Amino acid sequence: MQKQQGSWAWLARCGMSAALILAACGLATAHFGRGLQMPATTARDGTLVTLNRYINNPVPDVVLVGSSLTFRLREEYFATPGLRNLALAGGSPVTGLTIVANQRRLPKLIVVETNVLSRKPDTALIERFSATSHQELFFRPVRAAIAAYENFSHAPATHEQVAASLRRVIAQPPSNFDNRIYLARAVQERETEDPTAAAMASVAEIARLSRALEQRGARVLLMELPCEGPIEAARYTRITREIVRKAFPDARQWLSIDVDRTELRWADGVHLDERSAILVSQALDGSLGKLESGGASR
Numbered sequence: 001m002q003k004q005q006g007s008w009a010w011l012a013r014c015g016m017s018a019a020l021i022l023a024a025c026g027l028a029t030a031h032f033g034r035g036l037q038m039p040a041t042t043a044r045d046g047t048l049v050t051l052n053r054y055i056n057n058p059v060p061d062v063v064l065v066g067s068s069l070t071f072r073l074r075e076e077y078f079a080t081p082g083l084r085n086l087a088l089a090g091g092s093p094v095t096g097l098t099i100v101a102n103q104r105r106l107p108k109l110i111v112v113e114t115n116v117l118s119r120k121p122d123t124a125l126i127e128r129f130s131a132t133s134h135q136e137l138f139f140r141p142v143r144a145a146i147a148a149y150e151n152f153s154h155a156p157a158t159h160e161q162v163a164a165s166l167r168r169v170i171a172q173p174p175s176n177f178d179n180r181i182y183l184a185r186a187v188q189e190r191e192t193e194d195p196t197a198a199a200m201a202s203v204a205e206i207a208r209l210s211r212a213l214e215q216r217g218a219r220v221l222l223m224e225l226p227c228e229g230p231i232e233a234a235r236y237t238r239i240t241r242e243i244v245r246k247a248f249p250d251a252r253q254w255l256s257i258d259v260d261r262t263e264l265r266w267a268d269g270v271h272l273d274e275r276s277a278i279l280v281s282q283a284l285d286g287s288l289g290k291l292e293s294g295g296a297s298r
Contacts, residue, residue, distance in 0.1 A: 047088055051099065051129045059105045060084040062288060065096030066113025069225045072272050076157045077166065077281035080288045092119040094205050095126060101209045102130035106218040109291070111255055111284075112210075114222050114244045117202035118195035118236075169275050175265045183228060183269035190234035199240050203247045221255045222248055225280065228269040255291075259283040 054063075061082035064070050070087035084107075086096040093112050098121060100110055159166075210220040224241070231237060248254070257280060264276040272280060 047091075047125070050086060050088075051125065054084055054086060054099075055103065055129055055131075059103075060107050062109045062111065063096075063100055063107045064111050064113070065100065066093045066225075067091060067116035067119070069115050069227075069271060070113040072277045073281050073284070074277070076159050076162045077278050079159050079282075079285050083288075087113065088122070088125075090119075091125075092117070092121050092202060094121040094202050094209075097206060097209050098126050099129045101213055102126070104131050106213060106216055108218060109288075110213060110218055110220045112206060112220060112222050114206075114224050114240070115227070115237075117240055117244070118193065118198040119202075120198070121205070166278050170278055172275065174263055174275065175267075175273055177265070177267060177273075179265075179267055179269060182267065183230060186269045187230045187234050190231060190236035193236050195236050195240050196243070199243045203243055207247055220253075222253055223255045223257060223284070225272070226257065226259070226261055226264060228266045231266075231269050255284065256287050257283045258286060 054060075062080060062084070064073065064083070064085045064087055066087035068087070068089040068091075070085065070093075071089045073085060073087070075083060075085050086100065087093070088095055093114070093116075097110065097112055100106065206222075213220050222244070224244075226232075227237065259279055259282075263279055265273045266276070267273050
């Protein structure tokens, strides 16, 4: 009988210990893991890692949202402190802008790329990474720990860490790569696509979100990244630009990109190559610095 009572006491102690461990894990993940999204099976997915880092790190001062064009402007290219790039390769700037707007705390400045506005917002990403969708991870401490590890291990290099490499790249002459085949293909696509309906819907949503963000204390500016001449003259670009400029005619709403275009190169006519992306990032650094000092944006 005494032996049976001892067994029951041992089981009770084990059960209590397990309960305490689970409670501790729950409190830890509630405190440190709020909003952590478990990486998908393909844990190297850059989009998920980028958005995970955004919602689980301190709110930055400056956020860029856009398409694959802005995605090429890597965060480490910028000397501006507290800058995060939420542009999504193959995505719409509305996706990133909506995710930022759905957070409880906002950056001081949000810069929206307007080159590509014909893609629909990614509603799955918006729902997954909006503050209203963040789930308590009480019973998922291991998954929260893995998500935190993924966020930490995929943090990009800082500007200071790569500054010397950036200077070496810029010191090289512009690329002499012959992109005529790729450029002709890109021009053909942009001459046949009519972005009117989709671009108007995107612009209306950007305007709505911008008003809501500015009412909450953030500032929203627009930017148009430079593309190669034939792309600039293509039907898609002309229509998109006309729609955006009509909706946002005030020059103070635009962030200038003061860069020598003769130094820029595009592997496919649309996306900046590495050297050009660094130069454009430096030009944006200059414009952001003027904003900080009270200068005009354009």
